[in-house]
Amino acid sequence: MEKKDLQKKQAGTAALTYIKNDMVVGLGTGSTVAYFLEALANSNLNIIGVTTSTITSKRCSELDIPIVDIDAVDHIDITVDGADEIDIDLNGIKGGGDALLMEKIVAKNSKENIWIVDSSKVHKTLGLFPLPVEVIPYGSGQLLRQFTAKGFSPQLRCHPNTTKPIITDAGHYIIDCYMNTIDDPYSLADYFERQVGVVEHGLFLNICNKMIIGGDTVKIKKSQ
Numbered sequence: 691m692e693k694k695d696l697q698k699k700q701a702g703t704a705a706l707t708y709i710k711n712d713m714v715v716g717l718g719t720g721s722t723v724a725y726f727l728e729a730l731a732n733s734n735l736n737i738i739g740v741t742t743s744t745i746t747s748k749r750c751s752e753l754d755i756p757i758v759d760i761d762a763v764d765h766i767d768i769t770v771d772g773a774d775e776i777d778i779d780l781n782g783i784k785g786g787g788d789a790l791l792m793e794k795i796v797a798k799n800s801k802e803n804i805w806i807v808d809s810s811k812v813h814k815t816l817g818l819f820p821l822p823v824e825v826i827p828y829g830s831g832q833l834l835r836q837f838t839a840k841g842f843s844p845q846l847r848c849h850p851n852t853t854k855p856i857i858t859d860a861g862h863y864i865i866d867c868y869m870n871t872i873d874d875p876y877s878l879a880d881y882f883e884r885q886v887g888v889v890e891h892g893l894f895l896n897i898c899n900k901m902i903i904g905g906d907t908v909k910i911k912k913s914q
């Protein structure tokens with residue numbers, strides 16, 4: 691197994707320590723979460739899951755992890771999710787796996803959020819990973835023009851080697867903004883939140899409570 695994958699597995703497995711019987715657990719999306727799901731399925735824990743994508747729901751049904759609709763629970767105790775990039779303040783970029791909207795809804799409704807990552811994702815500042823912005827298809831070409839004018843070098847996310855846009859679980863497009871570095875994530879988040887047609891952006895600020903970084907010695911960093 692490659693170092694990155696090994697670290698994802700180590701982080702995913704370590705997250706199990708925080709799960710207790712009868713918890714309602716938010717289940718993120720991605721290859722790191724896949725390791726967490728496997729560890730959860732192999733444990734004796736009885737939990738109820740709330741998923742963040744159809745792909746995670748499908749994996750849960752393969753692994754016999756019980757899941758319910760988000761609106762069927764009155765709270766979510768803890769959510770375990772991956773991230774595409776995370777900074778030293780535990781702010782992050784998510785959405786590389788097309789699931790940012792549902793991930794953010796689940797995260798915002800969770801009492802605690804744990805992110806599981808490999809060490810390559812931890813950076814001093816955000817922006818190296820292109821920032822995903824989920825948009826309504828109607829008028830998305832206008833948003834692409836606006837983002838270009840702002841210097842974001844936007845690209846409509848398409849299926850590999852095609853010009854066919856990817857459609858999210860909620861029926862939207864994703865525009866990836868190549869920022870290189872994001873000096874002020876809060877004012878950038880505010881900008882996207884004010885644009886008509888933008889449904890959600892992949893800046894997850896002040897959401898992560900604990901980051902688990904895989905490694906031979908797993909590192910845990912808590913938010914201040």
Ligand code: 5RP
Nearest residue numbers: 720721722772785786787789
């Ligand atoms: C999906 C996400 C994922 O959490 C993120 O892309 C990390 O994925 P992986 O664990 O496969 O590296 O935000 O939209």
